[in-house]
Amino acid sequence: MAPLELQGNDDYEAIARAVQPVPRHRSHDPANNQKRTDPFQFGSRYLEEGDDVFEFNAWDHVETDADYREYAELQYLRQKESPVSEEARDKYNANPSKFWNLFYKHNASNFFKNRKWLHQEFPILTEVILEVGAGAGNSAFPILANNKNEQLRLHACDYSKKAVEVIRKAEHYDERYMQADVWDVSAEGEDSFPPGLGPDSVDVVVMIFIFSALSPSEWCRALRNIHQVLKPGGHVLFRDYGKGDLAQMLDAGRFQKKKAKLQSSTSSPDTEKVELN
Template identity: 30%
Template sequence: MAGFCPEGAPAEAGGKRQQFGSRLLSDPMRVFHHNAWDNVEWSEEQAAAAERKVRENSTQRVYPEKQVDYEINAHKYWNDFYQIHENRFFKDRHWLFTEFPELAPSQNQNHLMDLLSESKQNELPECRNKEDGPDLITEEQHKYSSDGLEHKTQTLPVEENVTQKLSHLEICTDEFPGSLATYRILEVGCGVGNTVFPILQTNNDPRLFVYCCDFSSTAIQLVQTNSAYDSSRCFAFVHDLCDEDKPYPIPRDSLDIIILIFVLSAIVPDKMQKAINRLSRLLKPGGMMLLRDYGRHDMAQLRFKKGQCLSENFYVRGDGTRVYFFTQDELDTLFTTAGLEKVQNLVDRRLQVNRGKQLTMYRVWIQCKYRKPLLSNTGS
């Protein structure tokens, strides 16, 4: 009997999950032989029915004054969510390292070696101007920083292209959490640590440092009090992805990976572009932004009732949290406008199966990987 990984990721009997999009349903008679099937083709009738359902549940919108409440008190609704559920919904995302091998230990070091020429470190007399990045140090952050750090700057050679000469990227390594790490990962919208803890538990490399933030202070408290949390390797902090005035506690051009898993869909569509723009500035040239989120006409979208629609393809759940359903083109526009280059943008129409009840559920997810160019113009 095949196993089943959380969030719809099927596993083989031996526990190894097949690659994203590789389990195909060729014989409809075998639909209940596994718990999930990838890239299930929709009939014209099914697609038309989904369109009709979305039009139907969008005819009645949430009153404007209530929409204001959902925006102003968003932190309250998410705190209530985590206070109610705490760790009871924690799912070990076994599929992480299959779908995103960039997070795997073998990838962490020398991640940019295929992109960069041979590198050496040179000390420079001073760091970048304060206008180039956030004011990094607060008393709160000092307790998460390594002791005895010295003020110094690393210079990494960056290959622009075969016809252009090498330029240099300055990274200020003045004191900030993880300043001595050589490979840095940030998860935005970390929840209770579903992604962060598998990364930390899988990779013991002392040169790795993981940052994680969430809009909910309750979620961050649950992360920090988890027995797997290690402040010498991880820095968890409360952060509003849409707050343009609050800097990240990380300098620009310093992250190798940024992870967004079912989080971008939770914010107001009009604020998404600026949020991605800000995040892109934190990536090193060659760094990657990884996303997995809800696709248009996912089962969750089709289940909404009239009166739960905030705006086109944007809804509020019964608990006050919100969710948007993307197309591939929308996500491509968000990332490329932020100056990133497409590596992957896949839609998976997945068929989940409840074999006990003989039920089928059609999910639509999108998975993306976008890279910051080696010669980057995203810093303005």
């Protein structure tokens, strides 16, 4: 066989693949042995030795190693040594709607990415749905965009009236299928049901990063309210932060830096008090 003569503009990677094809990877599309694109099923991304760890933004079925667990334990200790002050806890828990409204006033719908993966992970999202903590609609609107059910009724509720305003003013807000309301999932008495809903009326409840936004004292009430609105056999789609996840590890370091800066800023009697936001 004559040797290959490569020209300046030749695709060296393509030639190498043709001569010695890359072994098929079980995380890749079997049709072309390349990174899967939508739609794909979660649980199919396997990290194997020699892989490019940045090919996907997350991998499935991966156990943390001893080094990471040791690092996580150190971060837990750092967080316990620097707890949020009682004054700050009382301040934010006493009037949370003020701070959520302020957040959505400045961020509107440009802070969170739309959760287009919801239909891939949860194909049952085609019935009566209640989303708790709907924010600016980053889950609700992707659900609506994929809807093929004329009977769909999507209740998007949030604690912040500003967030609800953002949803209602959005281009894709469609009252035929969607209703956005202010609702506190931990409310008691007459307010324990979302507007327009009653007992046993919802097929699916979506709760993404909700419990981490509540005070632990509100968790039981929130669960009771969700249970009473669900139909028998209904589903709760739940996602939240976990102990040792990357968000906690990164926040530990950031909080330490903010605290050090705060202490430095308030060390002089002539310096105004600085509050962490």
